[in-house]
Amino acid sequence: MTAGQRDEQVPFDEWDVPRQGWWLSGECRDSYSRTLLLEIATRTLFPTMLVFSLYLLLVGHYSPGGGFSGGLVAGLAFVLRYMAGGAVGLGAVVTLRSPVLLGSGLMIAVLTGLAPLLVGAPALSSAYLSVELPLVGTVSSQTSLLLDVGVYLLIVGAVLDLLRSLGGGIERDMQDAGERP
Amino acid sequence: MTPDVALIVPLPVLLPLLGATVTVVGSRSPALQRVVGIVTLTSVAVLAGVLLVVADRRGPVVAQLGGWAPPVGIALVADRLSALLLLVSTLVTLAxxxxxxxxxxxxxxxxxxxxxxxxxxxxxSAGVSLAYLTGDLFTLFVAFELMLTASYVLITRRTSASKIRAGMTYVTVSLLSSLLFLTAIALVYAATGTVNLADLAGRIALLPAGLETVLGLMLLVVFGIKAAMVPLHLWLPDSYPNAPGPVAALFAGLLTKVGFYAMLRTQTLLFHRDEPWNLLLVLAVATMLVGALGALAQNDLNRLLSFLLVSHIGFMLFGLAVFNAAGVSGAALYAAHHITVLATLFLISGLITRRTGTVALDQMGGLLRTAPALAVLYAIAALTLAGVPPTAGFVAKLALLQSGVAVGPWPTIVAGVVVVASLLTLYALARVWVRVFWGEAVAPLLDDDPDDEVVVGTANTPAAMYAATGGLVAVSLAIAVFAGPLSAVTGRAGVDLLEREPYLVAVLGAQS
Structure with a gap:
């Protein structure tokens, strides 16, 4: 298949739009390269890692963690997913365009930085918030948590973008060149 | 109560960042992208104008990010120099x-x-704004990285393999200079325990003289690479000509001048000296001559302009090397003029290439008859760069020459080299005029690389492209018309830079 034909199938501007449905790693195309052990382990580890990444995000203000490390752990979960299931396996769990994720993350972070200007405080200031929730008790945090959420999304988006363009893109090129089935 | 003007200092950085995110998320809507880009840059230009007026009337405007006072927190400082360059750069970016x-x-x-x-x-654009505004050495590094990372994408985006190979030179050299910059920051921090520029100003003077020299030279090399100072300029004529027209114009206008601005800021603020800096005088002479002579040997229009760009960096280095208020203010005025005119010339080169289908000077001709508007734009821009009176280039160059002849024999001789380099510039640009605009009209060549993004060899050039180029020419002319008030502002900026007191007091408070 030449580059021209492929471009017709996948227009340049839409190369990163997911086309696969949700959760179909069993239909992995390159079945010859599947490893059962890794795939099963990934199914267990994947949700655990995502929860752990959220934990890192939330405790980040006072303890080790934060948006960057949380985002990296979540990104690693997706890397594992990609290792186990290839581009198809990854496409099955991510149905968002990664630039959108990346862009909204940065947008949340920038807006958090800009928001203090509305109340006349210097940009990037943060405030202490404390909320009384039924059953849970007092929940308190800094507004800079929002900045961390933005960074978290940004990092996850960046990792997914890398996996799509470098991982999935190279796989597709190899298939086109006939080096892989 | 009037709102505190310091609040708007971070906006020239945050607004383009916000615009960038909107254009990513809304990447399915080209109309949205266009509107957001233009609205964002227009508002940044207005803000920069406000900052310039306020900084000129009341002294440097300082914003403390997050309310943390320096030297602990990060300060953004808009003084006369940074606000002026921010304004000019944003106008160029917009055009x-x-x-x-x-x-x-x-x-x-x-x-x-x-x-x-x-x-x-x-x-x-956000990276450029941050580089101008930051009052912190590490944030300056971040600004450079933001700017360079975006430029790596712009220079290698949707182009041919050979041009990507040329772009790799640029990426490699920039990464090398970034590593060196990071090393220099680490050494500065190890020696002084701070990265805040205002705080450093006092502490570096307390270091042993040898250490101070090493740190100063390291930063000179780092910013010398970014500003394309000879002999660290080799990457520039190989990479800029390969970028698409508007991208080359943006790079030529802004990136090297941001490097020079950083050099100007750090050398005047951190490594103060009372007499001309002979090392930099020598480097300025080399930069002026190598650039101008290199330009004479080129047949590729964009390479020729790249060498002229290098040559004129030498003029600004000369202003800094003289190290008096007149020299530094001349360099600031020259930087403002240089940003505008180089971007204009690269845009004009883009228009010429679009019409002729080639960048080779010996394969075009007769554009005076087929594209008279282009000829007028080129003539004005070329005379401005060469510094023929009464253009902006003359005003800026005169300021530099006057600063040089006042201080001693060596700077006077270098001022002579400035005149020689100007004449060589005029010769190189006149050669382009003769080859491109005079002579028999030549039929446009076909696009030799139809797959890349740049379409050349077409007569279909929208009037708005001319209007944008004409707008930049108008900015150049405005610099000449308002030369009086403008050189008064840069004059005060030069005095501020060498006195250092207003900057230090504004950032650190009165205790310094």
Whole structure:
């Protein structure tokens, strides 16, 4: 298949739009390269890692963690997913365009930085918030948590973008060149 | 109560970043991308104008990010120099964006969107603003990285393999200089325990003389690479000509001048000296002559302009090397003029190439008859760069020459070299005029690389591309018309830079 034909199938501007449905790693195309052990382990580890990444995000203000490390752990979960299931396996769990994720993350972070200007405080200031929730008790945090959420999304988006363009893109090129089935 | 003007200092950085995110998320809508880009840059230009007026009337405007006072927190400082360069740079960025948008509409229609161009363009603009405004050495590094990372994408985006190979030179050299910069920051921090520029000003003077020299030279090399100072300029003529027209114009206008601005800021603030700096005088002479002589040997229009760009960096280095208020203010005025005129010339080169289908000077001719408007734009821009009275180039060059002849024999001799380099510039540009605009009209060549994004050899050039270029020419002319007030501002900026007191008091408070 030449580059021209492929471009017709996948227009340049839409190369990163997911086309696969949700959760179909069993239909992995390159079945010859599947490893059962890794795939099963990934199914267990994947949700655990995502929860752990959220934990890192939330405790980040006072303890080790934060948006960057949380985002990296979540990104690693997706890397594992990609290792186990290839581009198809990854496409099955991510149905968002990664630039959108990346862009909204940065947008949340920038807006958090800009928001203090509305109340006349210097940009990037943060405030202490404390909320009384039924059953849970007092929940308190800094507004800079929002900045961390933005960074978290940004990092996850960046990792997914890398996996799509470098991982999935190279796989597709190899298939086109006939080096892989 | 009137709102505190310091609140708006971070906006020239945050607004383009916000615009970049909107254009990423809305990458399916080309109209949204175009509107957001233009609105963002217009508002940044207005803010920069306000900052310039306020900084000129009341002294440096300082914003403490997050309310943390320096030297612990990060300060953004808009003084006369940074606000002026920010204003000029934003106007250039805006004009180049209009040019790029219209080029895209003419070649690909209104319906095509790009996921990368607009976000990266605004990112680069945010990095440039941050580099001008930051009062912190490490944030300066971050600003450079923001700017350079965006520029890596812009220079290698949707182009041919050979041009990507040329772009790799640029990426490699920039990464090397970034590593060196990071090393220098680490050494500065190890020696003084701070990275805040105002705080450093006092502490570096307490270091042993040898250590101070090493740190100063390291920063000179770092910013010398970015500003394309000879002999660290080799990457520039190989990489800029390969970028698409508007991108080359943006790089030529802004990136090297941001490097020079950083050099000017750090050397005057941190490594104060009372007499001319002979090492930099020698480097300035080399930069002026190598650039101008290199330009004479070129047949490729863009390479010729790149060498002239290098040559004129030497003029600014000369202003800094003289190290008196007149020299530094001359360099600041020259930087403002240089940003505008180089971007204009690269845009004009883009228009010429678009019409002739080639960058080779010996394969074009007769454009005076086929494209008279282009000839007028080129003539004004070329005379401005060469510094023929009464253009902006003359005003800026005169300021530099006057600063040089006043201080001693060596600077006077170098001032002579400035005149020689100006004449060589005029000769190189006149050669382009003769080859491109005079002679028999030559039929346009076909696009030799139809796959890349740049369409050449077409007569279909929208009027808006001319208008954007004409707008930049008008900015150049405005610099000449308002030379009086402008050189008064840069004059005060030069005095501020060498006195250092207003900057230090504004950032650190009265205790310093």
């Amino acid at each position: 180049v964006l209009v040019y790029a948008i219209d080029q895209r509409i003419a070649d690909y229609g209104r319906g095509t969107a790009s996921t990368t161009f607009h976000p990266m363009y605004l990112m680069l």
